Amino acid sequence: MRTKIVAGNWKMNKNDEETEDLLNDLIDKLPSDKEIRIIVAPTFVNLQSAVEHLQFTNIDVAAQNMHQSENGAFTGEISADMLQSVGVNIVILGHSERRAIFKETDATISFKVDAAINHDMTVIFCFGEELKDRQAGNQFNIVENQLRDGLFQIEAKSWENIILAYEPVWAIGTGETASPDQAQEMHQFIRETVRKSFGSDIAESVSILYGGSVKPENAKEIFSKPDVDGGLIGGAALKASDFAGIVNGI
Ligand code: PGA
Numbered sequence: 126m127r128t129k130i131v132a133g134n135w136k137m138n139k140n141d142e143e144t145e146d147l148l149n150d151l152i153d154k155l156p157s158d159k160e161i162r163i164i165v166a167p168t169f170v171n172l173q174s175a176v177e178h179l180q181f182t183n184i185d186v187a188a189q190n191m192h193q194s195e196n197g198a199f200t201g202e203i204s205a206d207m208l209q210s211v212g213v214n215i216v217i218l219g220h221s222e223r224r225a226i227f228k229e230t231d232a233t234i235s236f237k238v239d240a241a242i243n244h245d246m247t248v249i250f251c252f253g254e255e256l257k258d259r260q261a262g263n264q265f266n267i268v269e270n271q272l273r274d275g276l277f278q279i280e281a282k283s284w285e286n287i288i289l290a291y292e293p294v295w296a297i298g299t300g301e302t303a304s305p306d307q308a309q310e311m312h313q314f315i316r317e318t319v320r321k322s323f324g325s326d327i328a329e330s331v332s333i334l335y336g337g338s339v340k341p342e343n344a345k346e347i348f349s350k351p352d353v354d355g356g357l358i359g360g361a362a363l364k365a366s367d368f369a370g371i372v373n374g375i
Pocket residue numbers: 134292296297298299300336337338339357358359360361
């Protein structure tokens with residue numbers, strides 16, 4: 126059985142006090158009896174307090190990014206060691222906003238993946254096509270290249286550190302969601318692509334999350350697809366009742 130996962134990417138939202146309020150609300154509202162891994166990713170400045178706050182819960186804390194170097198003259202950046210020193214062992218890498226706004230390339234992302242794995246961290250590896258790619262019928266090529274160029278350099282044994290998150294860029298923060306069938310079609314392709322390079326055991330055991338305007342109203346149907354193992358949630362992760370509604374859709 127693959128692990129079912131729902132992760133909330135808070136992006137650049139919630140100050141210290143608001144973070145504490147949302148965490149308290151989540152502790153109240155999230156089900157504790159589900160066979161599911163729940164992850165939240167607040168901003169860097171609130172990671173340490175989130176880890177402390179969630180210590181005795183079933184909710185894990187992730188960072189939204191990190192730098193690939195161990196330390197040094199990289200103004201404004203955060204390393205794997207720094208994250209681990211405050212108890213964070215999960216990191217989101219390759220998010221489309223990092224790619225589009227901060228110009229991260231597949232090569233940069235591959236170095237970050239390697240650095241995270243060297244630290245035995247779990248990586249939520251994000252990828253997905255833009256609208257123009259889908260309109261041109263190029264979505265499968267784009268997704269395959271992002272996987273090969275950003276992730277497939279890892280060794281087979283490192284796959285236990287990987288969670289995949291397929292996030293079509295045209296569905297992120299737009300209110301537009303891939304249909305459950307579009308999500309399933311792509312997730313099946315992703316699993317097949319992993320299988321070709323790393324074999325069936327790894328392909329069958331890696332969790333593939335869908336991201337892009339998941340809400341309580343559409344979560345259940347998307348999550349019901351056989352190759353969709355959960356979701357990476359943006360906007361709807363900022364309200365505990367919505368996030369809990371999504372978790373209950375698993
Ligand atoms: P969204 O964001 O749920 O607001 O579309 C998803 C994401 O960026 O991970």
